[in-house]
Amino acid sequence: MNIVRRQMLLGAGALLAAPRLVLAQAPLVVTPGQTEGPFYPVKFPADMDGDLVRVRGQAAHALGKITHVSGRVRDRKGNLVKGATVEIWQCDANGIYDHPGDNGQRRRDTAFQGYGRVQVDGDGRYAFRTIKPVPYPGRTPHIHFKVSAPGVGRLTTQMYVAGEPQNETDGVLRRIRDRQARDSLIVRLDPGDDLEAGALKGSFDIVLDT
Secondary structure (H helix, E strand, O other), X not given: OXXXXXXXXXXXXXXXXXXXXHHHHOOOOOOOOOOOOXXXXXXXXOOOOOEOOEOOOOOXXXXXXXXXXXXXXXXXXXXXXXXXXXXXXXXXXXXXXXXXXXXXXXXXXXXXXXXXXEEOOOXXXXXXXXXXXXOEOOEOOEEEEEEEEOOOEEEEEEEEEXXXXXXXXXXXXXXXXXXHHHHOOEEOOEEOOOOOOOOEEXXXXXXXXX
C-alpha cells in the first residue's frame, strides 16, 4: 500500500471515529425532579430493605407481578455517584399506599412492604425487588424515587412504565415539557426469568444535576 493511500484510509477512519468520541463525551440527560406526592411515609416500616415483596416475619408474599428494578446513580458527565442512598415507595396491587392519609386502608395488602431503602454498591448500582406498579384514580402506574448523595444533594422523582395508556394523560408526567427528559423516566419492563421465574425486570438509571 503506498503512503498516500495509507494516509487517506487513516484519515477516513479518524472521521468515522470522531462522532463516537463526541457522543461519548456528551452530557447525560439529567433526571427531572417530580413531586414527592402526599404519601411519603409518615412512619418508616420496621422492614425497609430492598425486597418489598416479603415483609420480615410474614409467610405471605405481596400480591402483584414481581418486578426487579435496578440501575446506576451517575452525574451528568457519567461518573458514578458513590455512597448514594435510594428510596422507593409505591401503592400495593390494590392501589393503596401504606399511609394513614390514603383511603381504603382496610383493603391494603399488608404483605407488601410499600417502602424500601438501599445504598448503592461500589459500582454506583442499586436494586429493588418489588411489584409492577398499578394505576389508581387520577394516576398512571408509577414508583416514587428519592436519591440522597453526600455532598451532592437530593432528588425526588418518579419512574413510569412504557406502554401504559395512561402515560399520555397523566398530569404529573405530562408536566415535563422536554420530551427527552420525560422519556428518561419511562422504563420498559421485560421478562426477568433470568432473575426469577415469571418476574419482570427494568433498568432505571438516575442522573443527578451535578
